[in-house]
Amino acid sequence: MTAALWNPVTLGDIPLEHRLAMAPMTRDRSTPEGVPTELNAEYYAQRASMALIITEGTQPSADGQGYLLTPGIHSEQHIAGWRKVADAVHEAGGRMVIQLMHTGRISHPDNTLHGRRPVAPSEVRPAGAMFTASGPQEMPVPRELSTQEVAATVDDYRRAAAAAIEAGADGVEIHGANGYLVHQFLSSNANLRTDRYGGSVENRIRFAVEVATAVADEIGAGRTGFRISPGNPFNDIVEADTAELYPALVGALAPLGLAYLHIAHGGDEQLLRSLRDAWPTAVVLNRGGADLDARVADIEAGLADVITVGAMALANPDLVERVRSGAPLNTPDPSTFYGGGEAGYTDYPKLPATIG
Template sequence: MKLLTETQLGCLRLRNRVVMAPMTRSRADQATDIPTDMMREYYQQRASAGLIITEGTQPSADGKGYCRTPGIYTSAQIAAWKTVTSAVHAEGGQIVLQIMHCGRVANPANKAVGARTLAPSAIAAKGEIYTEQGMLPFVEPQAMTEADIQQTIDDYRQATVNAYAAGFDGVELHCTSGYLPAQFLSTGTNERTDAWGGCLENRLRFVLDVLAAMTGVDGADRVGMRICPGNPFNDLHDADHEETFAALLQQVDPLGLAYLHVIRMPQLGLDNIGLARANYRGALMVNESFDRDEAEAILDEQIQAVSFGRAYIANPDLVKRFRESLPLSQMNPKTLYTPGEAGYTDYSAI
């Protein structure tokens, strides 16, 4: 089975092509953003994956959006993450950190005192976000100043430095789901008239500068990027997402990233994988509701791996189940984001 063979993504040598997708699970300490021992156990249980991509992790206090998500900006957070990477490596696995700045997707109830909600423009997202006080509306963000933008780019760089210090094998830029990089790319969230907005070239600049900062730490072959053109999540909309992402990928292609992580969206009639193939020559990882046989069929010279989200929640031994054609357990959606072990570390391996 091709899915269970080795492959190379940049400097990452995967023992199989079954990747654990990044999934917010909200089990970090709310007050400190420090990963917990429970998180170490969760990732260690799933270390037979060819590669684990962690949940989205904020590079700064300002970057936090959801409750109980981890950070990578303090020494205590780095130390806690090091126990996670050590546990995964002890099982022969590899793990990369997904860096996620939520931008305007936030409410102060989820943030530390004094932390700001920043975005390209002062446009509030429509909708609500979960907090420990219940559902609350997204707030109007502060439009970022030039100094804010430069500081945030440096936050991504420092988060990459910190991730490597914590033992991660690589990092992934979260560039979809309505979060800060996507907010800069999209006409519906970026109404700036300076060098960071307006024309397409300017709207691409933030993502490209962030990637330059991240790849500048220890090369591009340890850095991936996740995209989903056309994803409307968190009230995101763009006048022409195909034009935007075609231009972005054409500029990212020469960087030599470890991989491009592409989420398909067939329910919207979009061919995101085709868009990626047409504008990017490097290795692809694909995602969204693949079963084993479909994943096996799509692998080719360019598509080197498939990431699985929901299947990995309830099946810590997913690779074994694929190998031996064993049935998959079903996840309990009611415990996706609840604190505690239930629906997190208590799913059994066969």
């Protein structure tokens, strides 16, 4: 593997020993109250040799929860749980940022403790079903956030970022991708608002920029990352103006001096290059489905400073050692991706220890 992968790099205030990082992956193994457990700490600590761990999506508020058994970062119990995780990762020599993920309309009341309707930019029901304890159910029409509630939601992100740092995380990543709340505001089908957060591109990017500004003000821009997925239709998202939307968003975020921009690449190579050229700090790139050689080529081509991998890191707690040595990789088991216990979570085998 090319030496470019192993060169140190710094993301804002976060120094990394190399450039192979772990992508955020929902695993649904927290308590029903959203508190990370000792099992979660073990899972992340096993993967501490990754340059950076970006945790699973973590709700910044009670209304931010969409799935069963996902963690939160908005209570003292959550902070205590995440502190166990952060301490374990740091003791193993790793770095970790907590991804702040408000799912917005991608939710169901049965998956939350409060049982309320999901909230969203507009009252537009997403297509598809949500998995619940009683099986798949149609997602309800969400409740539209008032203009005042949008501002309150920005404050939720601010407080969650502060809680993440209190828990010992090295920073946070704002999830602006994959059809969740920030992405819903960006979209042209989930956002039908007529106030200052809807309509024009300038208005639709406003929530994202306000969230990023609030978080950066609270914990420092050098500890704040932002994830986007241009053109990704996941979770019933339509972007009718991607080529205009994302340069505008990146242009508005750039002056904040964030630690990094995390791009989940959707296949538009021209757009990817233009966003890379417009972004003043580090770019973290996830080229889903590509092999590792193709991902490393993005570093060599100047498209990425750091690359993230998901299933490879999930199935190989010692992925860095395997890649360095050319050892074969474990095969991920999709049947154990979501929910459950140790199986498919902390029991993937490591390479035998060597003596000498």
